[in-house]
Amino acid sequence: MASNIYPFNARDFRNNPVYRHQAPLAGIQAELQKIADFYHRLERQYNYFTVALIICIAVPLILLFTLPILRELGWLLIFGFLLAGIYAGTMRQRARQWQFPRDRDRLFSDVLKLVKRDMDPQTPLDIQLCLGKVTQTGKAIQQRPDPHNPNHSLEDWRNPWFGIKGQFLDGSLFSLRLVERVTLSHPPKGATSTPQQSEKPKPQNRSKAKEQTSVCEGFDLSLRLHVDPQQYGNLTPLAPHLSGAIKRLPGAELIHHYSEEQDLSFTLSLPPAFTASLIYQSTTMLFLSAYHVLQLASQLHQPKQAIPTAGLSTTEFSSNGFRPEIEPGDLPGQEPRGGLN
Amino acid sequence: MQLRLSWTDPASQRLRRPLLSPPIALGQTFEAMPAAISGKSVSRMVISDRQISDFQALLVEIEGDIYLIDNGGQTCINQQQISGQERLTQGDRIRIGQTELQLQLMDAPSSSPSQGSTHLQTIPAPVIEPESATPNRDRPIAPLEPLGNADSPSSVIPPSGGSSKHHLNGHARSEPPLSRPELFGNDLSRNGFSRNGLSPDGLSPNIEPLPTTNGHAPSNGLARPAEDNGLPTAPPPASKTPPAPQISQAPTQRPTSPTQIPKQSNIHQPFKQANSAPPSGCRRIVGFLLKRPCGRATNIGCNHCAKGYSNHAYSADYDLYEGFGRFEPGEWGYDLLENQSKT
Secondary structure, X not given: OOOEOOOOOHHHHHHOXXXXXXXXXXXXXXXXXXXXXXXXXXXXXXXXXXXXHHHHHHHHHHHHHOHHHHOHHHXXXXXXXXXXXXXXXXXXXXXXXXXXXXXXXXXXXXXXXXXXXXXXXXXXXXXXXXXXXXXXXXXXXXXXXOOOOOOOEEEEEEEEEEEEEEEOOOOOEEEEEEEEEEEEEEOOOOOOOOOOOXXXXXXXXXXXXXXXXXXXXXXXXXXXXXXXXXXXXOOHHHXXXXXXXXXXXXXXXXXXXXXXXXXXXXXXXXXXXXOHHHHHHHHHHXXXXXXXXXXXHHHHHXXXXXXXXXXXXXXXXXXXXXXXXXXXXXXXXXXXXOOEO | OEEEEEEEOOOOOOEEOOEEOOOEEEEOOOOOOXXXXXXXXXXXXXXXXXXXXXXXXXXXXXXXXXXXXXXXXXXXXXOEEEOOEEEEOOOOEEXXXXXXXXXXXXXXXXXXXXXXXXXXXXXXXXXXXXXXXXXXXXXXXXXXXXXXXXXXOOOOXXXXXXXXXXXXXXXXXXXXXXXXXXXHOOOOHHHOOOHHHOOOOOXXXXXXXXXXXXXXXXXXXXXXXXXXXXXXXXXXXXXOOOOOOOOOOOOOOOOOOHHHOOOOHHHHHHHHHHOOXXXXXXXXXXXXXXXXXXXXXXXXXXXXXXXXXXXXXXXXXXXXXXXXXXXXXXXXXXXXXXXHHHO
């Protein structure tokens, strides 16, 4: 899968709507704004070409009634407008392919703001944002016959929406990934190779795409953390108790969790009815659950410390590796800066 | 620091104006309110209003600031309903039930007794926690109180009597303000701190209050004349009660926008800088999963502090995980901690 590297290139992005970038958050957000502008421009183009197409269809119809007057000139105008209409229709169709997945982009921006709260602004983030269709950016993992339609087969696809890797202020490395589960229904391909053998399936042609129906089966939201053992100790003993710490919205299921030494991992299965807002809430709950576990691990790792009853005290800040950076030169209005010990 | 609360008693329609020392409990039932918190006797004010709860709210002093902690009723400050805790400033109007109380910070108490103090249903509590009566060296140094404070007739007698009064440079000193763990101990949930796992005030217990070593008692306990330190003094907020006459009216550096000068910190800030104390900085607690002090050297320009907010940032997100960071009995993780402590 090709990637678009900073700076954002609209032409490359047209060919492959996957945005990958490794940079501090401010740079990423600026790039995302470029992508948003790119999509807004395409949206405007779509609207303009739609209007042009209507005009190019309506005017020749009117000209037909004026043929006795205009004669050859009338035919010339009709022909010209039809050509213009074909061009407008082609451009409109091209722009339509790039409909802006607003929910996905908005969700991604919100999640970036969520992780930004506990990150050093200068720490680079490794992100991947997929804004294409499932057949462009997804990956087929299984093919099976359609139980309801014997002439069709079903394909299970995994369409990644985004992935974020970074480091929090306590030194923990995190990896967040959201994948959409999609089932495509289409006529059997015949003797073509199965999708398992081809990791990069070619985009379906237009006729097949019309016959295809895609159904969202839900989402997989996974979070992995690699923590500092000096702060949180060994996480292995917490493994049998993890499921109790994970809070989730109704409908969401915890399908995978493990903790081992420095690693902590959770995967939630979200139903297809979840909107971007609910996915964001699930993401927030997953982060809170993970750090609830880590706070307990920190307490168990430091038995002398009293059982906290609310949040983190300043003593715990230092135990968690935080030290307030107080610099006389800090300018008013400056963003708060955190620091690692 | 002393507070004067003014309100009209709903039952008798008489004006009450007691002069009190925090902590102050407000409620309808005397017995429902705590008698003492960490060795500090609580002034329990019974308000005859059926719309308030038995123990509606608590006013505490933390690091020189007054905070109101809502204990689960409907409490409004300046017509805005609050939940949890909010910092109070001069002239704030607290509304509980149908009763509206006006707050006056009275750091320099007058020599005459309070007019309304005779109506006060304040009973000094007995010493419940004798260990807290001994001076704690770990406590931060408290600002000097003006002379004569200990003789104020309306002040609450400390449980430890004279032992809690220290003298430095010949001036009486008040007890150090209580830090959050001392104040609330393990009973945070009752006082509105448990939600969201937030620090109650955003203050670090390690942040030292303002030391005064030059023998001058600070006016209002907050600021002192700017000519003493050579620093410009920010103008007081126009909407608030005029400052005490001791506050300097020296030329000031006016803000370019109203938000540049916080609601109350314009009084605090020059004094803190003048004494070369560790800068308290912005009191905002930032971070979501990893809460930490803001780290700014100054709170000037911080919209959060300027509005006088306490730390309710991301409250909507914290609501998604009730009990985040808490390991109380019955909650996840408590058994593991208990087992660890037993072994």
